Amino acid sequence: MNETIRIFAIEIRKQAIRPDNHLFSTAMKNRIFLPSQIIVILILLLVSHSRSTVAQSSVRDASNASFGLFENEDPLEIVLQYDLTTYLRRKPKEEYIKGKITFHPGSADSITRDIRLRTRGVFRHTQCYYAPLELNFRNTGFGYSDLDSIRKIKMVPQCNPGRESEKYVLIEYLIYKMFSTLTDTSFKVRLLTVKYIDSENRQKPFTQFGFFIEPVKMLAARTNSMEIESRALTQKTVYPHMIDRIAIFNYMIGNFDWAVPNQHNIKTFKPRVFESEYLVTAVPYDFDFTGLVDASYAIPDDKITGTTSIRDRIFLGVCRSREVYQQALVEFLEKKDEFYGLINEFPYLDAKQKKKMIYYLDTFYEQCTGKQRIVSVFLNSCKNF
Known part of the structure; x- marks a missing residue:
């Protein structure tokens, strides 16, 4: 980029100093000092180059930064968009459903990526209206080191609709936190507020509590x-x-x-x-x-x-x-x-x-x-x- 600017400046100056050049004659008539125009153009090009460099640097920095998925105690707002009817009726445990996830790390920030998901569990898989989920983040590319290290992650939703079931998932979350006070050799958890959106528009959106469980490989590495x-x-x-x-x-x-x-x-x-x-x-x-x-x-x-x-x-x-x-x-x-x-x-x-x-x-x-x-x-x- 710097070499391009240098060549461009030389060429403009060559053109400017030719007496037969229209730029020269116009400048002389209007008493405009042409080199100052060149300087302005160069400054604008340099500013543009600087902004581009900063933007590229920000992307690289983000890829090395941690999202802090299990380091923050505040509930994380996420949006899950997928075929809710298939999930609720068939509860696919082998095949994945295509979906999207949006993280809201702040009131004005969001990250949306394509993911795949399927149900999991044993007792809760058959007894709960909302079966536990496994989210597949493979090849997703969130741009954060901890999120990009996760291939699969377990999500615990509330078992059934209603406040009673909401209470169950919140207490279970607290039990994980209680055991973590005894030892670091424990699963970390992150409380979630999850907005569910039906990608087929057959069901109304709804929001519930849930939580992520630290992946086994992440715990093993830690x-x-x-x-x-x-x-x-x-x-x-x-x-x-x-x-x-x-x-x-x-x-x-x-x-x-x-x-x-x-x-x-x-x-x-x-x-x-x-x-x-x-x-x-x-x-x-x-x-x-x-x-x-x-x-x-x-x-x-x-x-x-x-x-x-x-x-x-x-x-x-x-x-x-x-x-x-x-x-x-x-x-x-x-x-x-x-x-x-x-x-x-x-x-x-x-x-x-x-x-x-x-x-x-x-x-x-x-x-x-x-x-x-x-x-x-x-x-x-x-x-x-």
Whole structure:
């Protein structure tokens, strides 16, 4: 570009100094100092070049910047546009539906890209009106490093229409946040307000809460590990302090819908730098079937669990000594105020629901008084895998 400007300036000057040139004669008649015109033209060209360079630089910078998908606590506004009728009636689990996603990182900003999506899940796939979603971002090119690193991402919508189902998805989101206060080896989540638009114009647009779950590969990269799947894994093959934390946390929230074998609502990882050749890390997920959420559809099989109430608690951890359990409970006692703060300061649940959640957690902490009562519960129901 600079070479073009130089050649252009030389050529204009050559033309200007020729006495027979019309530009020269006109300038002389009107007493116009022609070199000043040249300077103005050059300045305009340089400004144009500068703006172009800045614009190209901005694009390059954006590609290296992070969108901060899981670093921001504020709800992210997104728009999903796809064939809602096909999604609701057929719930395609194998084939993808073409769609568009729009991110609204700010009131005046938006990013729209073509994506593909399909349904996922097991229980909620059949029981929920709005089945859980998997969004495929492959080859999308958002221009942000974290978004462009994502090939597939899970989205949890509310299960059914109505405020009751909205409450369930918000509480489940909070449970993920609660576990993350205990350890970084956990799934990050991002709360969403999702506007759904039917690409076929057969249904009216509607807006609901939902949340993104950090992709497994992103968690593995963040924790310098790799996912492994094996039927041979048991609680005894997980680092003891990790599986004890998971077992007590699931007991606290009233979750007995998990197991390490077959990795049922548990993901397992092998650290790339490991202390033991035989032990793995584990991360729980999928918390809608818990006493803390208390979803109307969450009815336990009493033949398996021995109860028909999701509000009951069942300890499914591996057997330890009384001293090990007492030590494992320390971080739960230390995090009590933080757990309660997450609930009380959350602006999207009403006071009645918060009170119900706090009451349920209170019943756990009442058992922890002196630690003896709850440790006895653990010892009476623990498993020798």
